Amino acid sequence: MKGSRIWSLIVGVVGLLYFVVPLIATAQFSVQEGPSKPFWAAYSSILADPQFWSSLRLSLFMALSAVVIGLVVIVPAAYWAFLRVPRMQSWVEFISILPFVVPPIVLVLGLVRLYGSGFGPLSDRPVMLMAAYGVVSMPYLFRSVDNGLRSMDVRALTEAALGLGASWPRVLFRVVLPNLRTALLGGAFLVFALIMGEYAISSMLGFNTFGVYMLLTGQTRAHAAAALALISFGLVWLLVGVMQAVNRGNVTIGGAR
Amino acid sequence: MSFLDIQNVQRHFGSQRAVDGVSIAVERGEFISLLGPSGSGKTTLLRIVAGFERPDSGAIVVDGENLTRTPPQRRNMGMVFQSYALFPNLTAADNVAFGLRTRHVPPTKIKPRVEELLTMVGLGEKAGRYPHQLSGGEQQRVALARALAPNPRVLLLDEPLSALDARIRVTLRAEIRRIQRTLHITTLYVTHDQEEALAMSDRVVVFNQGHAEQIGTPEDIYDRPATSFVSSFVGTTNRLVAQVADVRAGLCVIDGQKVQVTALPDGIDQGSAVDLWLRPERIHLTNHKGPDDTNQLSGTVEDAMFLGARTGMRVTINGQPVMVDVPRDPGYPNPRAGELVTIYFSTNLTATLSNAQ
Amino acid sequence: MTQVSTSKAAPPLNRATRIWTTGVWFLPFGLFAVLFLFLPSIGLFVGSVTGGAHGLTLTYFGQLFQSQYLDAYKVSVELSAATALIGAVVGVVLAWAVVGGGLPRFLRPFFLTFSGVASNFAGIPLAFAFTASLGPVGLVTLFLSHHLNLNLYQHGFSLFGFSGLVITYLYFQIPLMVLLMVPALDNMSRWGEAAMNLGASPWQFWWHIGLPILRLPLLGATLLLFGNSFGAYATAYALTSGMINLVPIVIGQELSGNVVFSPSLADALAVGMVLIMTTIFAVYLLTNRNVVRWQR
Numbered sequence: 001m002k003g004s005r006i007w008s009l010i011v012g013v014v015g016l017l018y019f020v021v022p023l024i025a026t027a028q029f030s031v032q033e034g035p036s037k038p039f040w041a042a043y044s045s046i047l048a049d050p051q052f053w054s055s056l057r058l059s060l061f062m063a064l065s066a067v068v069i070g071l072v073v074i075v076p077a078a079y080w081a082f083l084r085v086p087r088m089q090s091w092v093e094f095i096s097i098l099p100f101v102v103p104p105i106v107l108v109l110g111l112v113r114l115y116g117s118g119f120g121p122l123s124d125r126p127v128m129l130m131a132a133y134g135v136v137s138m139p140y141l142f143r144s145v146d147n148g149l150r151s152m153d154v155r156a157l158t159e160a161a162l163g164l165g166a167s168w169p170r171v172l173f174r175v176v177l178p179n180l181r182t183a184l185l186g187g188a189f190l191v192f193a194l195i196m197g198e199y200a201i202s203s204m205l206g207f208n209t210f211g212v213y214m215l216l217t218g219q220t221r222a223h224a225a226a227a228l229a230l231i232s233f234g235l236v237w238l239l240v241g242v243m244q245a246v247n248r249g250n251v252t253i254g255g256a257r
Numbered sequence: 258m259s260f261l262d263i264q265n266v267q268r269h270f271g272s273q274r275a276v277d278g279v280s281i282a283v284e285r286g287e288f289i290s291l292l293g294p295s296g297s298g299k300t301t302l303l304r305i306v307a308g309f310e311r312p313d314s315g316a317i318v319v320d321g322e323n324l325t326r327t328p329p330q331r332r333n334m335g336m337v338f339q340s341y342a343l344f345p346n347l348t349a350a351d352n353v354a355f356g357l358r359t360r361h362v363p364p365t366k367i368k369p370r371v372e373e374l375l376t377m378v379g380l381g382e383k384a385g386r387y388p389h390q391l392s393g394g395e396q397q398r399v400a401l402a403r404a405l406a407p408n409p410r411v412l413l414l415d416e417p418l419s420a421l422d423a424r425i426r427v428t429l430r431a432e433i434r435r436i437q438r439t440l441h442i443t444t445l446y447v448t449h450d451q452e453e454a455l456a457m458s459d460r461v462v463v464f465n466q467g468h469a470e471q472i473g474t475p476e477d478i479y480d481r482p483a484t485s486f487v488s489s490f491v492g493t494t495n496r497l498v499a500q501v502a503d504v505r506a507g508l509c510v511i512d513g514q515k516v517q518v519t520a521l522p523d524g525i526d527q528g529s530a531v532d533l534w535l536r537p538e539r540i541h542l543t544n545h546k547g548p549d550d551t552n553q554l555s556g557t558v559e560d561a562m563f564l565g566a567r568t569g570m571r572v573t574i575n576g577q578p579v580m581v582d583v584p585r586d587p588g589y590p591n592p593r594a595g596e597l598v599t600i601y602f603s604t605n606l607t608a609t610l611s612n613a614q
Numbered sequence: 615m616t617q618v619s620t621s622k623a624a625p626p627l628n629r630a631t632r633i634w635t636t637g638v639w640f641l642p643f644g645l646f647a648v649l650f651l652f653l654p655s656i657g658l659f660v661g662s663v664t665g666g667a668h669g670l671t672l673t674y675f676g677q678l679f680q681s682q683y684l685d686a687y688k689v690s691v692e693l694s695a696a697t698a699l700i701g702a703v704v705g706v707v708l709a710w711a712v713v714g715g716g717l718p719r720f721l722r723p724f725f726l727t728f729s730g731v732a733s734n735f736a737g738i739p740l741a742f743a744f745t746a747s748l749g750p751v752g753l754v755t756l757f758l759s760h761h762l763n764l765n766l767y768q769h770g771f772s773l774f775g776f777s778g779l780v781i782t783y784l785y786f787q788i789p790l791m792v793l794l795m796v797p798a799l800d801n802m803s804r805w806g807e808a809a810m811n812l813g814a815s816p817w818q819f820w821w822h823i824g825l826p827i828l829r830l831p832l833l834g835a836t837l838l839l840f841g842n843s844f845g846a847y848a849t850a851y852a853l854t855s856g857m858i859n860l861v862p863i864v865i866g867q868e869l870s871g872n873v874v875f876s877p878s879l880a881d882a883l884a885v886g887m888v889l890i891m892t893t894i895f896a897v898y899l900l901t902n903r904n905v906v907r908w909q910r
């Protein structure tokens with residue numbers, strides 16, 4: 001009993017060091033822009049950089065589109081499978097988690113090869129980026145939709161609403177979606193965390209997203225890059241924190257590798 | 258000298274007093290239930306006895322041996338967990354054999370012992386099944402057999418039937434009691450189901466907020482509750498507020514009507530208020546009321562409910578509601594709502610406690 | 615008469631309506647998956663077996679076995695295996711330290727939140743953070759050389775090589791393992807108590823109960839970690855400036871036009887990745903199916 005406690009303590013402390021030291025080092029590096037400059041120089045230069053804001057806006061917009069696209073695609077299918085065609089449930093689930101098998105770099109390669117040119121709107125780069133992000137976020141959104149559907153009595157709610165004379169769109173927008181809201185929020189924040197730092201897809205498609213901006217900054221301004229890394233860590237913490245609060249302590253798993 | 262001695266055990270979690278000075282002396286072969294509301298510390302006490310929790314103070318003594326600092330592995334107590342905690346990777350037989358293997362019982366002796374136990378709980382044919390292939394009731398039986406296999410000195414059960422449906426519960430509780438009697442094994446049984454506790458036990462310990470309110474036979478607990486908590490927690494009961502008229506004679510009054518009781522709380526003064534506890538089924542109706550009759554109270558029927566064999570009535574006596582439960586006989590119709598009635602009850606059935614107000 | 619005729623006319627109509635309504639609900643999902651997931655993947659496969667003047671050919675898959683590309687697969691697999699194994703072992707130990715009661719209880723929520731954040735903190739910023747700590751002028755590097763007289767870079771360590779990548783990847787692999795294993799380990803403590811009650815030593819418990827129960831979840835989680843690192847691109851690219859021979863990096867070079875080689879070869883490389891990931895995923899699904907059965 002005593003021995004195991006000591007071991008746990010040692011493991012805990014070593015783990016803590018490994019996870020905290022890089023953050024400390026980054027913080028320390030970010031405040032040493034130069035001897036003549038104030039410690040916040042790196043941060044103020046970033047915040048004053050219009051590119052920082054435009055890239056952040058672009059990434060936020062793309063994350064939002066991915067969530068919207070993902071939901072438009074997944075909610076009706078998952079809902080209908082849950083309600084009427086249980087046979088389809090496992091198929092919807094299987095297809096939704098399939099993107100795990102296709103690494104982002106492979107996905108973007110496939111999209112560029114197939115729709116690179118001559119497919120009208122499908123060949124637009126923004127459409128490709130949104131589509132790719134939509135695919136990447138499918139597994140996470142599916143899981144939250146599925147949890148949401150399971151935790152409420154969809155069938156009874158739907159039938160009650162239909163019995164009161166509601167039309168299908170009304171059932172979907174007034175009954176199902178509002179009740180899915182908290183479950184969806186969890187998945188949405190995870191997708192935000194994932195897409196805010198995404199690099200592979202957007203760099204290949206030639207977008208200046210937040211991830212690409214970070215990399216470009218790192219190539220020229222090391223201290224600013226450290227500051228960006230810390231800002232990004234704070235952003236992820238915020239998103240995961242909100243997600244956890246929404247999901248009542250359940251951490252879901254994802255990330256932009 | 259009792260066999261299992263729980264001596265003034267205390268356990269705090271932060272500021273929460275989960276177990277607050279409990280002493281229970283259990284005789285060899287006795288079946289004792291720990292009964293109490295949720296969060297009253299029953300599980301915590303059981304886990305202290307089993308050795309999973311350390312008491313802040315107090316001692317656990319079995320057969321004269323102080324086990325307070327003994328690790329759970331060497332206490333030789335069989336425990337049945339509320340969730341059963343059957344090992345999912347082992348068959349029913351291997352689950353039962355586990356405690357024998359850890360004690361290095363020779364394999365030739367393990368096999369017949371496992372068979373014996375599984376037969377005893379009625380699962381002889383299902384020895385090769387894995388826990389997920391068994392029903393809840395069957396899992397519960399395996400858990401019991403597993404706990405009994407190493408011949409534990411004490412059997413501990415933490416709400417073993419709470420996950421099962423009502424019908425199975427009744428069968429299984431009789432079976433547990435039968436096995437316990439056969440093996441004559443000292444048993445602590447945690448439950449929050451009073452019917453279970455009263456039906457199965459030699460003695461019942463009523464728990465409230467970490468301490469034992471009363472320890473006694475089921476009859477004691479039901480008929481002579483020691484505190485107002487016990488009387489309100491066990492069974493349904495009426496509370497009537499009365500004034501003490503004569504301490505020596507045990508006489509009280511409600512609205513000028515006299516009530517005779519067997520014992521008043523110690524140190525009570527004339528004129529102070531007391532609670533009288535009356536079980537609905539102990540109250541009868543009468544047509545004869547003399548002015549000096551004690552334990553007869555007049556009131557109005559507010560409501561009468563048809564309950565099949567009996568009638569449940571709500572009678573107001575001087576503004577105090579009293580539930581009355583009387584047999585129903587179509588030949589002698591019971592009073593209806595709005596009628597005046599007189600109720601009576603025997604003196605020795607009445608328990609009195611100091612007023613909580 | 616009328617009744618019969620309506621009942622005869624009705625079913626085909628209902629059936630058609632049913633198919634149509636069902637179709638409407640599943641259409642966006644199916645269309646999206648086909649357009650942006652299935653067709654691109656199939657396209658890659660087609661590209662890898664056609665291409666150039668060869669017609670239908672296995673040339674490009676054959677080229678995967680040339681030393682350069684074989685090496686890329688080898689390094690990718692080694693990197694993923696190393697980070698998956700180390701991450702799995704360390705992650706389980708850490709998770710048990712928290713769940714098994716060795717560490718104070720109040721640390722648990724903080725620890726889980728941190729794991730959630732760290733497992734999501736990857737890519738470019740992670741590379742920066744490790745450059746700031748273990749790069750040639752990183753905080754830890756300088757600390758070690760000033761105070762302990764240990765110059766990492768003179769001893770052959772480089773953050774921008776294989777070992778550096780392993781250390782960096784572990785930053786998201788270990789927390790991921792923790793998150794995957796905490797639920798399984800949480801269940802473990804009740805079996806631990808049952809075993810103790812039956813007189814088992816910790817060793818007996820882990821050997822006969824703990825490990826057999828955890829075997830499949832452990833395998834599943836380790837496979838997930840493998841896949842997690844196998845597809846990773848941004849972290850490796852940012853750390854090594856694209857100078858390490860990993861399959862995603864090689865594909866990226868072709869795609870961004872930095873290094874020009876045959877498009878069909880890139881397709882073949884990508885198909886190879888998908889095949890490996892599919893295998894991993896299939897094994898993962900198979901193992902997890904059994905786990906679910908047990909835990910009910």
Ligand SMILES: Nc1ncnc2c1ncn2[C@@H]1O[C@H](COP(=O)(O)OP(=O)(O)OP(=O)(O)O)[C@@H](O)[C@H]1O
Pocket residue numbers: 270273274275293294295296297298299300301302449
């Ligand atoms: N490990 C613990 N840490 C903190 N508090 C605890 C712990 N275990 C129990 N408690 C607290 O101690 C009190 C008694 O808990 P216990 O589990 O013994 O109740 P119980 O009588 O078994 O209730 P139930 O009938 O619901 O099982 C509760 O208020 C509970 O919150």
Ligand SMILES: [Mg+2]
Pocket residue numbers: 299300301
């Ligand atoms: Mg309990």
